[in-house]
Amino acid sequence: MKKIVVIGGNGQLGSCIRKIAPNFESNYEFVFADSKMVDITNEDLVQSFIADQKPDFCINASAYTAVDLAEKEVDKAYAVNAEGVGYLAEACKQNKTVFIHVSTDYVFDGETNIDYSEDNFTNPIGVYGESKRKGEELALENNPQTIILRTSWLYSEFNKNFVKTMLNLFAQKEELGIVGDQYGQPTNANDLAEAIMTIIENPYKTYGIFHYSNYPETTWFEFAKKIAEFSNSKIKLNALTTEQYPTPAKRPKRSTMSLDKIEEIYKIKPKHWENSLEECVEILSN
Numbered sequence: 001m002k003k004i005v006v007i008g009g010n011g012q013l014g015s016c017i018r019k020i021a022p023n024f025e026s027n028y029e030f031v032f033a034d035s036k037m038v039d040i041t042n043e044d045l046v047q048s049f050i051a052d053q054k055p056d057f058c059i060n061a062s063a064y065t066a067v068d069l070a071e072k073e074v075d076k077a078y079a080v081n082a083e084g085v086g087y088l089a090e091a092c093k094q095n096k097t098v099f100i101h102v103s104t105d106y107v108f109d110g111e112t113n114i115d116y117s118e119d120n121f122t123n124p125i126g127v128y129g130e131s132k133r134k135g136e137e138l139a140l141e142n143n144p145q146t147i148i149l150r151t152s153w154l155y156s157e158f159n160k161n162f163v164k165t166m167l168n169l170f171a172q173k174e175e176l177g178i179v180g181d182q183y184g185q186p187t188n189a190n191d192l193a194e195a196i197m198t199i200i201e202n203p204y205k206t207y208g209i210f211h212y213s214n215y216p217e218t219t220w221f222e223f224a225k226k227i228a229e230f231s232n233s234k235i236k237l238n239a240l241t242t243e244q245y246p247t248p249a250k251r252p253k254r255s256t257m258s259l260d261k262i263e264e265i266y267k268i269k270p271k272h273w274e275n276s277l278e279e280c281v282e283i284l285s286n
């Protein structure tokens, strides 16, 4: 029996992994650690936890994910998204644990029309993206057995996310403005959880960075329109420009990622975002 430790076990992605864990329990023992059990910014705690558990795999589903607040809480964002990731990767190396870490499309500046591949130049334009990029570097430096999955626009039936925010707003308002000039790939965190388990189950591991999201690209406005359609909402949606909806943190204009590498190496076929969204809205509407 192999052991999988999930750090950030109560977060959105952590909850999606917990949901599918019973499907894998004949081969894997799962340990879910929330931030009270393991605060990843505490190096000693991280070291002793991983040494005690000696997992075969450690999935880091924890992060500081408040993109706008990160512009003010720079140290906090770096402590969790960079240094804490470094501690986890180092502890994993010492215990021969495969480290599976999750990162973001916000490591790119979004100023290109090509779909970003894993080896494209990173150039984050906000503190959140910068701190996540530093975390990627530390993870790869500290443990050669590291797999990083960059994902984007994550949502699910768990925790706070765009889909749940929209459904709440649709119930309160008659009209809503949504940014229509930022492009990316919405991703159901349940699909990401499945992709992580597919990688874990593959006996021939390729380490390094991989992109995983749903496809193809869309805008926040089109994403919101589909949420309205699938939830039978009569809300009137208006497309806004980024200038009309200023936020403390800048967002990439087009952070669309190429998904070829994960398909080629791990045979993981990304799902169409509309199908995955429909499943999620159905769960949330019942």
Ligand SMILES: NC(=O)c1ccc[n+]([C@@H]2O[C@H](COP(=O)([O-])OP(=O)(O)OC[C@H]3O[C@@H](n4cnc5c(N)ncnc54)[C@H](OP(=O)(O)O)[C@@H]3O)[C@@H](O)[C@H]2O)c1
Pocket (backbone or CB within 6 Å): 007, 008, 009, 010, 011, 012, 013, 014, 034, 035, 036, 038, 039, 040, 041, 060, 061, 062, 063, 064, 065, 080, 084, 102, 103, 104, 105, 132, 151, 152, 153, 154, 155, 159, 160
């Ligand atoms: N959400 C998105 O749109 C999005 C997009 C691209 C990439 N990602 C990446 O995807 C991954 C999963 O995101 P998510 O949406 O599942 O995040 P989430 O719901 O915000 O969950 C993050 C979890 O991290 C935990 N955490 C925070 N600080 C911690 C610390 N010091 N020690 C241990 N745990 C700590 C939190 O626990 P507490 O609540 O107990 O503090 C929370 O459960 C992250 O790496 C994120 O950067 C997310």
